Amino acid sequence: MHKAFHQGILIIERLEDNGHEAYFVGGSVRDTLMNRIIGDIDIATSATPKEIQAIFPKTIDVGAEHGTIIVVTSEQESYEVTTFRTDGTYTDNRHPDTVTFVKSLEEDLKRRDFTMNAIAMTKNGKILDPFYGESDIKKSVIRTVGKATERFKEDALRMLRAVRFSSQLSFSVETDTLLGIQKDQALLEMVSVERKTMEMEKLLKGQGVKNALELLVTTGLHSFLPHLEEKGNHLREIATLPIYKLQSRSALWTLLVIVLEVDEVGCFLNSWKLPKKVTKAVQENLKVIEEVKLRGWGKEVIYRSGLEQSLEAQQVLNVLGWDKQGMSVHIHKIYNSLPIHSLKDIVFDGNDLINIAGEKRGKWIAMLYQDLELALIHEETQNERAALKEWVCNWLQKYDQNY
Numbered sequence: 001m002h003k004a005f006h007q008g009i010l011i012i013e014r015l016e017d018n019g020h021e022a023y024f025v026g027g028s029v030r031d032t033l034m035n036r037i038i039g040d041i042d043i044a045t046s047a048t049p050k051e052i053q054a055i056f057p058k059t060i061d062v063g064a065e066h067g068t069i070i071v072v073t074s075e076q077e078s079y080e081v082t083t084f085r086t087d088g089t090y091t092d093n094r095h096p097d098t099v100t101f102v103k104s105l106e107e108d109l110k111r112r113d114f115t116m117n118a119i120a121m122t123k124n125g126k127i128l129d130p131f132y133g134e135s136d137i138k139k140s141v142i143r144t145v146g147k148a149t150e151r152f153k154e155d156a157l158r159m160l161r162a163v164r165f166s167s168q169l170s171f172s173v174e175t176d177t178l179l180g181i182q183k184d185q186a187l188l189e190m191v192s193v194e195r196k197t198m199e200m201e202k203l204l205k206g207q208g209v210k211n212a213l214e215l216l217v218t219t220g221l222h223s224f225l226p227h228l229e230e231k232g233n234h235l236r237e238i239a240t241l242p243i244y245k246l247q248s249r250s251a252l253w254t255l256l257v258i259v260l261e262v263d264e265v266g267c268f269l270n271s272w273k274l275p276k277k278v279t280k281a282v283q284e285n286l287k288v289i290e291e292v293k294l295r296g297w298g299k300e301v302i303y304r305s306g307l308e309q310s311l312e313a314q315q316v317l318n319v320l321g322w323d324k325q326g327m328s329v330h331i332h333k334i335y336n337s338l339p340i341h342s343l344k345d346i347v348f349d350g351n352d353l354i355n356i357a358g359e360k361r362g363k364w365i366a367m368l369y370q371d372l373e374l375a376l377i378h379e380e381t382q383n384e385r386a387a388l389k390e391w392v393c394n395w396l397q398k399y400d401q402n403y
Ligand code: ATP
Pocket: 025, 026, 027, 028, 039, 040, 042, 111, 112, 113, 114, 117, 118, 155, 157, 158
């Protein structure tokens, strides 16, 4: 078994030693069967959250009422351990009104979304697969466990998850599951934006994104995602771009805003409930890109936005095909050649300024620093005390003449 499971095996053994059943479940089992890189390793067990907490010295309660406890191993690795459960009815199409802990693995697997995600694996690598997920994996199809429309009524997010998995795994959606999506698409409206955002980001980064976005539009699901209702054709356009080259969330959302031709960027990003940090970075990227489209990569824009932001904006330009390959080397070169990278690098501080100009405070100080930054970047003076002193005296003289 893959090395990643080793610590997990110890957790399963501990649970078994205490008289419980425990198995690997979900994505890690699916990915093992597909020879894909494994993400998080989840464990399902007959032990209740209280029993799990009593067995392991270090645990984190992330949702004991839903049965989930994180077990932290001696190597500081975290594993989600979830009690076998069935979900009660979903009156809001979002979350189960109740969860009931159950004793059988099969009942737990039955509440899972797709057959490929409803496979369990023992600590010895034996596969338990009551819904024939392995056969569906071999056929490369995504099929709901049980009747699609019933499962989508319970939790409408599963429709978007089907499209997300089709993107990540390059699988097709089995006919009844697809018909279910077409029929129930509007239920997606009820799902919280945060859950949609997570799935959408994974969808966009999948290898099969081209077909997945086509599927998103043809099923009509896109109409129930924030501000995408009118953007079917734009989404198809995104599908033709090498999105996988983008490394960060902010780069991804910058690309979306550009290709979707979003007018009100703040409003659009807010409606997807992105963290403030991401929203801010997207807005910075857009400013940089606008500047670069007008004037190219100059010293000033690289100085103002810094190396990281410049490279991120360049990555977006590259994906859009608006920029030449190898431009990041050029940006690095310019950045490294800058005599200063921020105000802090100027070897002339507030005290020096007071010594020359006296104690008068005022907006002139900010103006002086702005001009000084530019003068240094464009090498009109040097970042060295004598030269700076001279430059400041000249500047003050001109300032006094003008104001
Ligand atoms: P990834 O590799 O992207 O993490 P995953 O299959 O592990 O994929 P998760 O979202 O982490 O997906 O969920 C873990 C498991 O929990 C799934 O494999 C599935 O069995 C179950 N699951 C998750 N979300 C749902 C849902 N909305 N409805 C039913 N089962 C779900």
